[in-house]
Amino acid sequence: MNVPAAWYLVLAALLFGVGAFGLLTRRSALIMFMCLELMLNAVNLTFVTFSRTLSDISGQAIVFFVMVVAAAEVTVGLGIVVAVFRRRSSTSVDELSEMKG
Amino acid sequence: MIATAYSVPSIVIFVTAALLILVGAIGVISLRHPVHAALSLIMTLFGVAVAFVAQSADFLAAVQIIVYAGAIVVLFLFVIMFLGVDRREGISVEPLVGQRAFAALGVLVTVAGLIALMARSHWVSGVMSVSSAGQPISTGQGNVKELGTAVFTTYLFAFEATAALLIIAVVGAVLLARRERTTQPEEVSS
Numbered sequence: 001m002n003v004p005a006a007w008y009l010v011l012a013a014l015l016f017g018v019g020a021f022g023l024l025t026r027r028s029a030l031i032m033f034m035c036l037e038l039m040l041n042a043v044n045l046t047f048v049t050f051s052r053t054l055s056d057i058s059g060q061a062i063v064f065f066v067m068v069v070a071a072a073e074v075t076v077g078l079g080i081v082v083a084v085f086r087r088r089s090s091t092s093v094d095e096l097s098e099m100k101g
Numbered sequence: 102m103i104a105t106a107y108s109v110p111s112i113v114i115f116v117t118a119a120l121l122i123l124v125g126a127i128g129v130i131s132l133r134h135p136v137h138a139a140l141s142l143i144m145t146l147f148g149v150a151v152a153f154v155a156q157s158a159d160f161l162a163a164v165q166i167i168v169y170a171g172a173i174v175v176l177f178l179f180v181i182m183f184l185g186v187d188r189r190e191g192i193s194v195e196p197l198v199g200q201r202a203f204a205a206l207g208v209l210v211t212v213a214g215l216i217a218l219m220a221r222s223h224w225v226s227g228v229m230s231v232s233s234a235g236q237p238i239s240t241g242q243g244n245v246k247e248l249g250t251a252v253f254t255t256y257l258f259a260f261e262a263t264a265a266l267l268i269i270a271v272v273g274a275v276l277l278a279r280r281e282r283t284t285q286p287e288e289v290s291s
Contacts, residue, residue: 017212022130024204072270079277
């Protein structure tokens with residue numbers, strides 16, 4: 001018998017937590033994008049686990065779409081990082097403070 | 102006790118995947134060097150792929166390796182090398198006072214809430230899905246056929262929308278990362 005779904009769900013929750021902590025504390029925009037990928041992967045793992053548990057293929061189909069959106073998001077995000085780096089020679093989000101009131 | 106209730110190989114696979122995922126994730130958030138963090142991210146993605154295979158999502162595991170480890174992490178590494186930001190980030194200092202404590206508190210509350218939600222809920226309703234026409238998805242031998250049927254029938258509109266999304270993303274990335282050579286001399290002269 002396979003391990004229960006709850007184990008994978010707890011693992012996904014922990015992965016989401018680690019990713020969220022990294023997103024909140026790291027300053028480099030590149031590392032923040034990586035933490036975003038961690039959180040997306042945690043959600044994907046949850047979807048696949050529920051797909052197996054509920055015996056429904058829709059979960060896997062949605063994971064497929066999440067992967068496409070993640071790829072698009074990373075492409076545009078890294079484009080923005082490159083554009084910002086051209087202007088201020090840094091990827092630290094602390095230095096992007098023009099909008100500060 | 103546990104070994105009698107669940108088969109040993111599935112437990113071994115789960116522990117392997119969990120170790121890969123958590124060690125890689127902690128590496129991503131704690132390593133100072135961006136290249137090391139990206140390599141650590143590959144480890145996590147591989148662990149997630151192992152978990153996908155263990156739950157009979159073979160196609161998604163292959164896509165996970167090809168798209169994430171093969172394309173996204175390579176894109177990360179390319180940008181790191183291209184910008185030359187492969188220097189260490191000082192993570193010992195805390196720019197905002199109490200930021201890490203608040204972040205840790207918020208994350209702890211979130212994760213505890215998620216786990217409590219799982220522990221108190223009963224997800225398996227016994228009702229078969231409508232999208233797969235009441236057929237349970239096949240396990241153990243891959244379900245690429247069911248996934249393909251679902252993507253190309255139930256989710257056909259979303260599938261076509263992803264094509265438009267990818268085109269927009271490519272155009273946007275080119276537009277953002279382009280170096281504007283023609284306007285540069287005019288700004289200097291004027």
